[in-house]
Amino acid sequence: xxxxxxxxxxxxxxxxxxxxxxxxxxxxxxxxxxxxxxxxxxxxxxxxxxxxxxxxxxxxxxxxxxxxxxxxxxxxxxxxxxxxxxxxxxxxxxxxxxxxxxxxxxxxxxxxxxxxxxxxxxxxxxxxxxxxxxxxxxxxxxxxxxxxxxxxxxxxxxxxxxxxxxxxxxxxxxxxxxxxxxxxxxxxxxxxxxxxxxxxxxxxxxxxxxxxxxxxxxxxxxxxxxxxxxxxxxxxxxxxxxxxxxxxxxxxxxxxxxxxxxxxxxxxxxxxxxxxxxxxxxxxxxxxxxxxxxxxxxxxxxxxxxxxxxxxxxxxxxxxxxxxxxxxxxxxxxxxxxxxxxxxxxxxxxxxxxxxxxxxxxxxxxxxxxxxxxxxxxxxxxxxxxxxxxxxxxxxxxxxxxxxxxxxxxxxxxxxxxxxxxxxxxxxxxxxxxxxxxxxxxxxxxxxxxxxxxxxxxxxxxxxxxxxxxxxxxxxxxxxxxxxxxxxxxxxxxxxxxxxx
Ligand SMILES: Cc1ncc(COP(=O)(O)O)c(C=O)c1O
Numbered sequence: 121x122x123x124x125x126x127x128x129x130x131x132x133x134x135x136x137x138x139x140x141x142x143x144x145x146x147x148x149x150x151x152x153x154x155x156x157x158x159x160x161x162x163x164x165x166x167x168x169x170x171x172x173x174x175x176x177x178x179x180x181x182x183x184x185x186x187x188x189x190x191x192x193x194x195x196x197x198x199x200x201x202x203x204x205x206x207x208x209x210x211x212x213x214x215x216x217x218x219x220x221x222x223x224x225x226x227x228x229x230x231x232x233x234x235x236x237x238x239x240x241x242x243x244x245x246x247x248x249x250x251x252x253x254x255x256x257x258x259x260x261x262x263x264x265x266x267x268x269x270x271x272x273x274x275x276x277x278x279x280x281x282x283x284x285x286x287x288x289x290x291x292x293x294x295x296x297x298x299x300x301x302x303x304x305x306x307x308x309x310x311x312x313x314x315x316x317x318x319x320x321x322x323x324x325x326x327x328x329x330x331x332x333x334x335x336x337x338x339x340x341x342x343x344x345x346x347x348x349x350x351x352x353x354x355x356x357x358x359x360x361x362x363x364x365x366x367x368x369x370x371x372x373x374x375x376x377x378x379x380x381x382x383x384x385x386x387x388x389x390x391x392x393x394x395x396x397x398x399x400x401x402x403x404x405x406x407x408x409x410x411x412x413x414x415x416x417x418x419x420x421x422x423x424x425x426x427x428x429x430x431x432x433x434x435x436x437x438x439x440x441x442x443x444x445x446x447x448x449x450x451x452x453x454x455x456x457x458x459x460x461x462x463x464x465x466x467x468x469x470x471x472x473x474x475x476x477x478x479x480x481x482x483x484x485x486x487x488x489x490x491x492x493x494x495x496x497x498x499x500x501x502x503x504x505x506x507x508x509x510x511x512x513x514x515x516x517x518x519x520x521x522x523x524x525x526x527x528x529x530x531x532x533x534x535x536x537x538x539x540x541x542x543x544x545x546x547x548x549x550x551x552x553x554x555x556x557x558x559x560x561x562x563x564x565x566x567x568x569x570x571x572x573x574x575x576x577x578x579x580x581x582x583x584x585x586x587x588x589x590x591x592x593x594x595x596x597x598x599x600x601x602x603x604x605x606x607x608x609x610x611x612x613x614x615x616x617x618x619x620x621x
Contacts, residue, residue, distance in 0.1 A: 128601060129187075132170045132180050133618050142174035168620070187601055189545050195571050196545040197498075199517040199560030200293065200356055200552075202386065202408035203545075206471075210411065213474035214467045224462035228447050235446035238439045238463065241473045245425055248484070249382070249402060250395025253431035255438065256423045256464040261383045262295035263459065264403025264422030265350070267435065268379045269303035270456045271401055271426060272348045274433040275377065278454065283347035283376070287338055289318045291357055291554045296350045296381055305347060310335050312554050316359045316510035318351065318367070339370055348377035353394070354384045356552040357510055358495065358517035358562075368398030377401065377430075385409045386564075387492060387516035390485025394425075401426035410472035421468035435459045490565035491516040494572060498561055501576035505583040509555050517562035521555050530586040530593050532557040537604065538585065540597040542578035 172180075189196070196203035214220065222231050242254040258264040269286065276283050286300040289310045297307040311332040313319035321334040333341065349371055353361045361367070368378050380394050380402035386409040388394070394402050406421040407414035414420070426434065436455040437448035448463075479487060492515050499508070499518040507523035522532040536546030536559070548560040563572060585593050597603055 129180070129183055131618060132172060132177070133168075133620070135172050135176050135180065136168070136170035138171060140171045140173055140176070142172065142177060194543060194545070195563065195567055195575055197547045197561045197563050197575065198545065199358070199519065199548040199562040200383075201414065201548060202383075202405070202562055202564060203414055204408075204411055204564035205566035206411055206413050207475065207478065209478055210471040210474040214470045216470075219470050220467065224466070229445075232445050234466065235439055235448070237473050238466070238469055239441055239446050241469050241476070242423075242439065244473070244476050245404065245423055248385070248389055248393070249399075249404070249425040250393030251399070251402070251425035252395075252428040253434060254423055254425045255434045255459075256421065256469055257435040257459040258403060258422040258424055259460050259465055260420040261293075261381070261403055261405040261408075261422040262299055264405075264424045265295055265299035265379075265381060266302055267422075267424045267456070267459050268401045268403060268426075269300050269305060269350070271424070271430050271433045272377050272379060273303055273305075274454065274456050275430055276347055278433075279375075281344075281375075283345055285342050285346045286379075287335070287346060287349040289351060289355065290332075291316070291318075291355050291552050292350065292352055293356055293381060293383065293552075296352070300350055308338055308342065308346075310338060310349075314510075315512045316357045316554075317355065317361050317363065317512070320363070320366075335367070335370065339374060344374055344376075346371070346374060346376045348379055348400070350379045350381060352381035352384060354387045354515045356384075356560075357519045357555065358384075358387075358515050358560075359510060359512045360387075360515055364399075365397050372398070382425075383408055384516060387488060389488045390481060391488055395427070401430055406468050406472045410475045412468045412471040412475070419465040419468065421465050421472065423464070437463070439463065487565045488516075491563075494563040494565060494567055495561070497569075497572050498563055498576060501572070502579055502583075505580055506559065516564075517560060519552070519555055520559045520561070522557035522559065525583065525586040526557065528586045528590045530590045532559055534590075534593040534596065535559060535579075535582050535586075537596040538582045538593045539578060541599045542581065544575055544578055 191203045191205060218233060222234055228235060238256055242256065245254045246252065258267050284306050285308050286305040287310050288296050288300065288307050289312060291312050300307050311319050311323040311334060313323060319334040320336050322337055323332045323334060325332055349367065351361060353364055355361055371378050377400040378398060380399040382394060382402040383405045385404050389409060401424060403422045403424045406412045412421060432452065432454040433456050435458055436452040437450045438452060440447055440449045495514050495516050495518050499514050502520060506520035508520055522535060525535060532549045536549050539546045550558055551560060552558060582593065
């Protein structure tokens, strides 16, 4: 990613010159049609479009694309988000005309192959999760969580109860409280204990000077107001919640449900099944576990799996197998309704199915084991140089922090920027919030030993520089067209539109 010689790029609008064009149309040789467009549908003002040639456009966007860093350029160890290789076979399958060009409103008898694919994927996901039913509707992990929270609500309402609380560990992904709140729940936080897992007992926060109630206290305080718990497993610090069966029992004893954020199923597939340890509902992120592309919020896929008790509430229509083939079942009176237009993002479902079939069940397990091995390889390579808050066994991602470097004035942000100069996309930084200055590294199963060694070497070099030349890290990146941007302003006040200023 050496971009030191890349010239700065002007906006396409700044390349505009009056009269320049990328096309040459013949003169109009028919009478001009009357303008019948209703006035209220017309633009009041038309901001100038850039007047540029085709060459200008192609070169401008090609240059910009080269400044980008993608998973096809190099290692992209973004913990929690999971950026892994998208197998070209899966892309090819999704592009087959029978899949790509079929119309979502086509009658089921004309798209039996597509319905069979969806049904088969549901069956694979049932087997992988150990649960009884699956919906492919949700368009992302967070959307799956919302679906799950609505299932929990529908379940309690069907029993005549209106429970109001969802318990969420403090290590949870931000989408968990957000989706539970969208479903109308009050979120109550459960603290982590010293090993990084959810604490059953109260935890004294010495810095804040107060005691946080552990799971047992929360249960005795809120009792049957608790609708369920939303728990990520492995959690967002890459650690398995080893007391999950006890947590399930505590919840079930008060009639509450267990929703598992299964975004991290890439550390469990073929090894452990949430249904077997008592989970009632969960989602899977197809981009994290089944290698479908992960791009800017979608179009993704976050199927939800659940027990038979929750199945009647799943979104409709459901894809079902009948005596004569496959069909869409709309007759689901208890359904929470539609969560997506049509039946979810079908092209992602095709990719995930291609991924499952090309790996086979043994290959899926191998991918899990390899993802865990790669994260542990990095842990071993960097232990001692970088501080590790939790000593518990690492699964698919490892979370270091900047405690060893901050004493030289080098922060997590400096380490991340230093990695850019060394040819790597930074890991996830400052998340999860339970680890101060977190550096969350997820290599995924796709990386080979050479890449892992190069990454460890780059991180080791940064650790050395932090001691003997911290200023060089505070200045980085120096090999990119732009150095440090105002990330807060970019997030809070993004300028997404050119206004000619
Ligand atoms: C643990 C966890 N939960 C939820 C999500 C949200 O998933 P999505 O970005 O697909 O909405 C993620 C993101 O990858 C995640 O890592």
